[in-house]
Amino acid sequence: xxxxEFPDPTIERLCCYRRILSALLAAGHARVYSHELAAAxxxxxxxxxxxxxxxxxxxxxxxGYDIAGLLDRIGEILDPPGGVGVVLxxxxxxxxxxxxYFAGRKSPIxxxxxxxxxxxxxxxxxxxxxxxxIDELSSFLSRRSILVGIVAxxxxxxxxxxxxxxxxxxxxxxxxxxxxxxxxxxxxxxxxDIAVSLEKTAFFAQSMSLEKED
Amino acid sequence: xxxxEFPDPTIERLCCYRRILSALLAAGHARVYSHELAAAxxxxxxxxxxxxxxxxxxxxxxxGYDIAGLLDRIGEILDPPGGVGVVLxxxxxxxxxxxxYFAGRKSPIxxxxxxxxxxxxxxxxxxxxxxxxIDELSSFLSRRSILVGIVAxxxxxxxxxxxxxxxxxxxxxxxxxxxxxxxxxxxxxxxxDIAVSLEKTAFFAQSMSLEKED
DNA sequence: AGATGTGAAATTCTTCACAGCG
DNA sequence: CGCTGTGAAGAATTTCACATCT
Numbered sequence: 154x155x156x157x158e159f160p161d162p163t164i165e166r167l168c169c170y171r172r173i174l175s176a177l178l179a180a181g182h183a184r185v186y187s188h189e190l191a192a193a194x195x196x197x198x199x200x201x202x203x204x205x206x207x208x209x210x211x212x213x214x215x216x217g218y219d220i221a222g223l224l225d226r227i228g229e230i231l232d233p234p235g236g237v238g239v240v241l242x243x244x245x246x247x248x249x250x251x252x253x254y255f256a257g258r259k260s261p262i263x264x265x266x267x268x269x270x271x272x273x274x275x276x277x278x279x280x281x282x283x284x285x286x287i288d289e290l291s292s293f294l295s296r297r298s299i300l301v302g303i304v305a306x307x308x309x310x311x312x313x314x315x316x317x318x319x320x321x322x323x324x325x326x327x328x329x330x331x332x333x334x335x336x337x338x339x340x341x342x343x344x345x346d347i348a349v350s351l352e353k354t355a356f357f358a359q360s361m362s363l364e365k366e367d
Numbered sequence: 368x369x370x371x372e373f374p375d376p377t378i379e380r381l382c383c384y385r386r387i388l389s390a391l392l393a394a395g396h397a398r399v400y401s402h403e404l405a406a407a408x409x410x411x412x413x414x415x416x417x418x419x420x421x422x423x424x425x426x427x428x429x430x431g432y433d434i435a436g437l438l439d440r441i442g443e444i445l446d447p448p449g450g451v452g453v454v455l456x457x458x459x460x461x462x463x464x465x466x467x468y469f470a471g472r473k474s475p476i477x478x479x480x481x482x483x484x485x486x487x488x489x490x491x492x493x494x495x496x497x498x499x500x501i502d503e504l505s506s507f508l509s510r511r512s513i514l515v516g517i518v519a520x521x522x523x524x525x526x527x528x529x530x531x532x533x534x535x536x537x538x539x540x541x542x543x544x545x546x547x548x549x550x551x552x553x554x555x556x557x558x559x560d561i562a563v564s565l566e567k568t569a570f571f572a573q574s575m576s577l578e579k580e581d
Numbered sequence: 582a583g584a585t586g587t588g589a590a591a592t593t594c595t596t597c598a599c600a601g602c603g
Numbered sequence: 604c605g606c607t608g609t610g611a612a613g614a615a616t617t618t619c620a621c622a623t624c625t
Contacts, residue, residue: 162594164570168563172545186606194547206608209585214601214606230568233573239565246467250460254561262569300572303565325572327565331386332520333408341571345564347468349382350557351453351541352445355476357555358539359447359512376616400584413618420586428584429625
């Protein structure tokens, strides 16, 4: 119940810190200062320190933060104890792009199965992920513990897909369909709305070009 | 200069309102109340009224907001006067998915050209969009007025791509690569980080399942 | 009665600024 | 010194609550 202890923006930044810390570690560094971590993102050093404080980690004023230790602590926060199972529904262009994306990087969160209405995708192995017909979704979910569902189906099918995933026990949805999903309040929905992102970008392109400079 | 008059979250909601209003209009409705528009999103009626107030529109207490009028006003805010040109760089899985996505819907913001390093994509027409070799990007940008660039290349190539787009006059980037782009301060960057979104979703899946319910 | 428009309060998030430490 | 940890201030957003109109 106290997992509301971390504000949403902090969680997002933790994901980003982790990426940077991993890269630093791989590059042979052992320690970082808050200002270095801040510079790699678009955040202030104070923000970094506050986030680190929130997750109950601490560094040393003389040497900064221990990268490996901080990574571990972030992992403790972000990574579910038993791992979350993730399934993808919708193996169209976007679904395939997502599979390629997650297969490419040694993702900490692998997609364990994909589902689609198209009969020809059934049985295929796409970017290392097994594909099944959507009719098999329910029974699959009942057999495996899956906490996250990715909705990459057309808008018209999104609500129905969400319903099936939730009925199957999924607790959170990553939704790429341009509709507001109607879900119970105990289900989290993260919307990735590409059309909105593009419109927003276009708006700011316009307003940026009106500014004097900088 | 005074386009900083609209806060970022409001712009995002305006995009969503527009989508819903269009659907309502298409369904034959002429007017909406703030609580109806609010219910379609996950926002409060007060939020809707505040947003509408910010863009200088007003409805009538007795009939609510005129859908067509509100749509026009939102369009005046969001849509650049001369239209923004948009180019896509990176025609891999994700790039193709984006082209399909924007081709499918009668998008208000069409992608006018796509670029990739792979020679075999050059000259192709993918989902209605002409593809060129990346080497042609600069000269293309110098010939057309393009304000927005979509970065859908691998992480390693993202910074270089951003640089070329910006040198070509682009004022805003929609970045799908999992890196923080280093850009001048007069260039807006909207990051869509799918890996972060998934990690965040996984985190909340975990914390949701710990809550009592609702 | 039920909706809008809007000051003012509340909340959430970010930044400041400085004590304290090695 | 320069950096961390953090209370306190500040900014940005959201929500409340109510006057007002029809």
